[in-house]
Amino acid sequence: MDNIKLGLELLVVGFSVVILVLYLVVVVGKGLILFANRFPEKQIAVVKSNNAQINDTTKAVIAGVVKNITKGKGRIVNITKL
Numbered sequence: 001m002d003n004i005k006l007g008l009e010l011l012v013v014g015f016s017v018v019i020l021v022l023y024l025v026v027v028v029g030k031g032l033i034l035f036a037n038r039f040p041e042k043q044i045a046v047v048k049s050n051n052a053q054i055n056d057t058t059k060a061v062i063a064g065v066v067k068n069i070t071k072g073k074g075r076i077v078n079i080t081k082l
Helices: 004-034 056-070
Strands: none
Touching: none
């Protein structure tokens, strides 16, 4: 009977510790998120130019790769230079 009592006591203590640690992880995580959200991100201005031209050689290479990968079933609708 003593072994069962000891086993149940260890079970209860173990589960209690696990639940306490998980609760602390959640609370600390939420606190860290709230703390980090206090400081806004710096906005970086992105300048996009619409005059980027893609030469014919690059278009031919892209078309060849698409044709090879899709076995002739794919087609290029738009090419955007990043």
